[in-house]
Amino acid sequence: MARDKYLYVKNGVSGFSFANLGLFTGFADGIYNAVYSLVLMEIFANSAIVGVYVAIYAAFCMGVGLFANEILRRFSKVRVFYFVMLMLAVCYAMMSFSIRPSTFVILDYTTGIAITLVGVLIPLFMSDFSGKIGMARLNSRYHLWMNVGALFAPMIAVAVADQFNNRAAFFASALIYLAGWMAFKLFHVVQQDKKIKPVNPRKTVHALLKNAVAFFRRSGMARAYAVNFGYYSLRAMRYLYVPIVVIENGFSRDALGWVLTLGIIPYLILSDLMAGLVRRYGKNKWLLIGFSSFAILSALATFVTGYPLLVIFVAWQISGALMESVHDLLFFDGTSRAEQTKFYGIFRTSVNLPNVIAPILGAACITAFGATSAVWVVTAVIGTISALLVVAKK
Numbered sequence: 568m569a570r571d572k573y574l575y576v577k578n579g580v581s582g583f584s585f586a587n588l589g590l591f592t593g594f595a596d597g598i599y600n601a602v603y604s605l606v607l608m609e610i611f612a613n614s615a616i617v618g619v620y621v622a623i624y625a626a627f628c629m630g631v632g633l634f635a636n637e638i639l640r641r642f643s644k645v646r647v648f649y650f651v652m653l654m655l656a657v658c659y660a661m662m663s664f665s666i667r668p669s670t671f672v673i674l675d676y677t678t679g680i681a682i683t684l685v686g687v688l689i690p691l692f693m694s695d696f697s698g699k700i701g702m703a704r705l706n707s708r709y710h711l712w713m714n715v716g717a718l719f720a721p722m723i724a725v726a727v728a729d730q731f732n733n734r735a736a737f738f739a740s741a742l743i744y745l746a747g748w749m750a751f752k753l754f755h756v757v758q759q760d761k762k763i764k765p766v767n768p769r770k771t772v773h774a775l776l777k778n779a780v781a782f783f784r785r786s787g788m789a790r791a792y793a794v795n796f797g798y799y800s801l802r803a804m805r806y807l808y809v810p811i812v813v814i815e816n817g818f819s820r821d822a823l824g825w826v827l828t829l830g831i832i833p834y835l836i837l838s839d840l841m842a843g844l845v846r847r848y849g850k851n852k853w854l855l856i857g858f859s860s861f862a863i864l865s866a867l868a869t870f871v872t873g874y875p876l877l878v879i880f881v882a883w884q885i886s887g888a889l890m891e892s893v894h895d896l897l898f899f900d901g902t903s904r905a906e907q908t909k910f911y912g913i914f915r916t917s918v919n920l921p922n923v924i925a926p927i928l929g930a931a932c933i934t935a936f937g938a939t940s941a942v943w944v945v946t947a948v949i950g951t952i953s954a955l956l957v958v959a960k961k
Contacts, residue, residue: 573695575757582700584754585692586709591747592685593713595740597720599659600806601827602733605814609733610668614811614939618930621807625922627676631683632919635912636778638684643758648688648751651681656745663738671734687915694899694907702899706892711838714831716743721827725820782913785906790956791897792917794854797953798894800921801861801946802887807926808942809880815939816872826877830884837888850893854957857890862950868943886950925949 607617638647658678662671693705724736783789813823845853864883871879898914899907929942 572759573756574759575755576696577753577755580696580754580756582693582695582697582705583708585689585696586705587712588689588747588750589709589712590716591743591750592689592716594716594720595655595659595743595747596682596713597717597827597831598724598727598736598743599740601721601724601810601824602728602736604807604810605728606671606733608811610671614808614815615930615933617811618807618926618933618942621803622923622926622930624675624679625803625919625926628679628683629916629919629923631680632687632912632915633775633779635684635687635915636909637775639912644688644691645756645758647684648692649748651684651688652744652748652751654678654681655685656741656748659737659741659744663735663741683915683919686918687911690895690899691907691911702896706896707838707841710834710891714834714838718828718831718835721824721831725824728820778909779913782910785902785910787897787901788910788914790959791895791901792914793956794897794953795894795914795917796921797858797949797956798890799918800925800949801858801953803922803925804929804942804946804949805883805887808929808939812939813877813880816876818877822877826880829881833885833888834891837885838892841889841892845893845896850896851957853889853893855954857886857888858950858954858957860889861886862947862954865943865947865950869940869947 604617604621607620608614611617611620655678658674658681662674662678689709693709694702697705723739727736727739783792809826810823813826814820841853861883864879864886868876868879868883895914898911902910925945928945932941932944933939935941
């Protein structure tokens with residue numbers, strides 16, 4: 568796929584400008600994630616069923632990611648980004664007032680389409696405007712702003728939930744995505760529109776399969792996919808089950824808010840530092856330390872209770888922070904910019920697929936052992952396997 572053409576962009580806009588959008592996505596997603604699993608518990612009243620629901624939802628999002636390349640073949644990235652950011656604002660606002668479970672589920676799946684495409688598009692914009700900056704620096708900036716936003720998100724989510732209800736917090740996410748949409752408009756990015764051709768479903772599926780085969784045949788991409796899969800598996804389990812385990816252990820929502828807020832601090836401290844550390848020591852060392860330490864802390868979390876468990880939940884965020892800005896560099900360092908637009912939708916499924924597999928494994932552990940804390944066995948195993956993949960030969 569040829570690189571997309573930009574007809575106009577405001578003077579001074581660079582890859583950093585798009586990385587700064589992480590402030591909005593991190594803030595909005597932080598609020599959403601703080602209450603999401605609690606809302607699902609209100610609907611399903613069973614942590615194992617919550618895991619199954621999230622797995623099905625993630626499978627849907629993965630399908631969206633697979634077809635991202637076909638969407639971007641027909642529509643410009645700018646036009647798609649405007650649309651999906653506005654979709655997130657509208658749907659989150661509606662979810663905050665949703666009472667019926669069926670209505671909530673429909674809106675949840677609609678936002679799944681939008682959030683998947685936002686996750687695809689921002690890194691592609693960063694790459695298109697990276698110039699001589701490099702993706703390592705842009706990734707660090709992007710995750711720094713995501714974490715700045717996420718730092719305040721849990722306490723805001725808890726405050727809104729205490730004042731109204733858990734779902735009301737989604738309205739705050741809606742306002743933040745609307746602000747992100749307006750910030751993007753200030754870039755004045757104009758991209759050449761693409762001629763829309765009739766869609767042939769058979770050819771579309773064939774092109775999708777052909778693209779997937781080409782991706783995994785590309786040298787180093789299978790390993791890049793597996794490492795990214797491991798990172799997002801740990802992240803998925805953490806976001807889904809930490810709120811549930813904290814509440815089940817008798818702690819208040821205020822305590823949960825502090826756990827989530829304190830867990831952001833390692834990311835803030837390490838976001839900028841990691842770019843320099845990666846240049847000096849390489850990315851594999853930090854991936855190995857991150858996965859290994861997460862596995863060890865997960866093993867401890869399976870039997871620790873009370874306040875020491877909360878300490879573990881905060882401490883393993885250091886493991887995540889070491890990997891946050893480097894987990895996808897195996898992809899960006901191993902592809903050209905034209906290939907990134909072509910393959911990123913396929914690679915991005917390594918973000919969604921963990922949300923299918925990891926919660927199912929978690930649900931199986933909960934069913935087998937009768938306790939939600941059994942899910943940390945899954946993260947311990949995933950962390951160990953991922954660490955081995957990092958040091959394995961290509």
